[in-house]
Amino acid sequence: MSAFDRLVAAGRELPDLSGVDWGALPARYKRYPRQGVRLPYPPRRTRTELGRLGDLLFSVNGLSRLLWLTDADLTLHHGTPSITGSTTPSIAVPGTGGHGDALVETARPIPSAGARYPVELYVCSGPEVPGLPPGVYHYDPPRHALDAVRAGESRTEVNRALGAGDGPVPELIVLLTTVFWRTAAKYGAFAHRLLGLDAGVAAEQMLQAAARHGLPATLHTTLSVERVDRILGLNAFAESTVAAVTCGRSVPPSTAPLSRPVTAVSPETSIVGLDHLADLAEVHAACMRAAPPPPEPPVREPWGPGSQPHALTPHPLPNAEQPPDAEPSPNAALLTRRSTLSGYSPTAITPADLARVLRSLHPGSWVQHLILIHRVTGLPTGSYRYDATTHTLLRIGPRPDLLPTVPPLLRKEYGEAAAVLVPVGDYAGGGELGHRLLTLETGRQLQRAALAAAAARLACRIHCDFPGPTLLAWMGVDTSSLDTLALMTLGVPPRRSVPADLCFSPALE
Ligand SMILES: Cc1cc2nc3c(=O)[nH]c(=O)nc-3n(C[C@H](O)[C@H](O)[C@H](O)COP(=O)(O)O)c2cc1C
Incomplete structure (x- = not known):
């Protein structure tokens, strides 16, 4: 069995948290020497270019609540x-x-597996943002500041690493990295799957925050990781780049020479030499070598055995949009989304609410969506497949009454939720890099659904703490070349006697 096969197998099991030393988990923040720029605060109230950049970063990684x-x-x-x-x-x-x-x-605004927040953000800027000299900066969430990592023009070199060649550069490039040990200290090899999901969640939030500011933004997920890590001065087996978001207009690069990278005050732990994470290190090395990107692995249609599309009853979903003032927009949800802490009020939701969440997904050949319907007015209980092209649910089988052995929180949510979203795809089909891209895409889809749910005043929570193969089998789905990539419970928010969380400042709402 290869390191990759072992990691994929570990990702299909329930994570084992019995040996976690909760007091020894690594810090969730990376610190550089305090040389750089304080960003205007509160982020939502500023109108300057620098304030807009600060809001973009805060919307992903800010300490918001x-x-x-x-x-x-x-x-x-x-x-x-x-x-x-x-x-x-x-x-x-x-x-x-x-x-x-x-x-x-x-x-923070984004969800993160186990609240470990392994994603760090770096900004490569030129002279276009007043108050921010050209350089590479690390976003420091506790201080809402940009700490200087390198001075000078880095965008030409980063652009090349993104495969864009020489010539004009984007006004800003935001680089997303993941810190392996931050998540792996808790989840071991299971972290392989979670790190990609977390990165996808952060990337999607970044794109939506850019859209809120009317800033053109493009996500890059295939890049020369080694070159970008070198530009950032990272030890690639402690923290490594997973994606880049290029923002703004194309501009000529400046001529400011690039200085040497500053060393972080809190260097991250390398996973090389940690026996139980040897597979993670090997697979990461393979990902860095893997270029050009593999072809998208085709996902088998997730029909139940013996059920063909023509034999399934379609349930078209409503298309009508809500009146614009009836609810918060997905923009507002960027800072108000949160995971339900104590399940749901066991009440039905409307097909229109479910439709809004499903409409936010853009399933491609990488990821398909199964839905377990429990309490949606007018829809029979059951397991469905969502067909995004026709915006229709196709019933493929019964809904399992119970989930296989899962933690109490998920058991409670499953019993009370109106619906459960189950993205599926083929973990192993695309090899090391394909797996990373698949988990990234899944994270993006989950975050889109979470924002749409929050905008519809629904509650939700992402889960990876369930045995995927058993769930699919219980749904009557043939599990060959098909994995559950995660799960999202969805429903009416519960009433709580104690506030679940607070915003630091009303100005952030
Ligand atoms: C990739 C991913 C996996 C997650 N897996 C679980 C899980 O298995 N069980 C669970 O209770 N919560 C899970 N969560 C939810 C996180 O625990 C939650 O996002 C975190 O505690 C922060 O809280 P917030 O979402 O309210 O900001 C997951 C979140 C993400 C992004």
């Missing part, structure tokens, strides 16, 4: 009211008469 986990939440999430060794502060919760403590955590 405080998350309150009560004893009841912790029991539901971890099976115990306290996480042994956790270094996160615990405070008394107002409104509980002193009876309840809460674990308080900083949280």
Whole structure:
């Protein structure tokens, strides 16, 4: 069995968290010496070019809210009211008469597996943004600042690494990296799958935040990783580039010479030499060597055995858009989206609400979507396939009553949710780089669905803590060359006696 096969197999199992040393998890922030530029705050209230850039970065990685986990939440999430060794502060919760403590955590606009936030953002700029000298900068979420990594013009070199050749450069290039150990310290080899999903979530949020500012933006997922890592001064086995977003107009590059990279104050741990992550290191090395990109692996149509499309009953979904003022726009949802903490109110949603979430997806040949319908007015309970071209649901089988062995939180959500989204694809078909691109694309789709759900005032939560092959088999789907890539429960937000989280400042809403 190759390292890649072993990682794919690990990604199909439930992650084992029994040996996690909660007190020893690595920091979720990277720090550089404080030389650079403070970004205007609060980000939503600024009108300058620099403020706009700050808002773009804040919308992805900013410390936008405080998350309150009560004893009841912790029991539901971890099976115990306290996480042994956790270094996160615990405070008394107002409104509980002193009876309840809460674990308080900083949280960000984007969801992240285990709230590990492995994605770091770097900006390559020229002279176009007033107040920001040409250079490479790291976004520091706690200080909402750009720390200088290199001075000078980097965009020509980065552009070449993106395969764009010489000539004009984009006004800004935002590079997205993932820090392996940050997620792998908790999830081991299972992190391979999560890192790609997290990167896809962040990339999608970046694109949507750019659209909010009317900034043209393009995502690049195939690039010379080695060259970009070198430009950023990274140890490629501790932190490595996964994607780039080029923003703004094409402009002539400046002539400012590029200085040597600054060393981070908090260097990240390399996974080389960590025995249990040897496969992750080997697969990452293979990804870096893999170019040009592999062809998109075709995804088999996920019909149940013996069911052919013509034999399935189509359920067309409504197309009507809601009146524009009836609900927050997906733009507003960029900062208000959050994962449900305590399941759902077991109430039906309308087909129009479900349609809005499904419309946000753009399934291609990489990712297809199965949907488990539980409480959607007028739709029979069951497992469906979503056909994006006709915006139709096709019923392929029954909905399993229960999920196979899953943690209590997911069991509760599954019982109360109105619907469950199950993106499927072929993990192994595209090789090392294909797997990375597939997980990235899945992360993008999940984030689109999460933003659409928030805009429709629905709650949701992404999950990877379930045995995918068993779920597909229970749905009556033939599992050869087909994997569940993640799962998203979706439903009506529950009522809570204690606030689940708070925005740092009303100005951020
Ligand atoms: C790729 C990915 C996988 C996730 N997997 C799980 C999971 O298996 N179980 C779970 O309860 N939450 C899961 N989550 C949700 C995170 O725990 C949640 O995003 C994080 O705690 C931050 O909270 P927020 O989404 O409210 O900002 C996942 C999120 C992402 C992006």
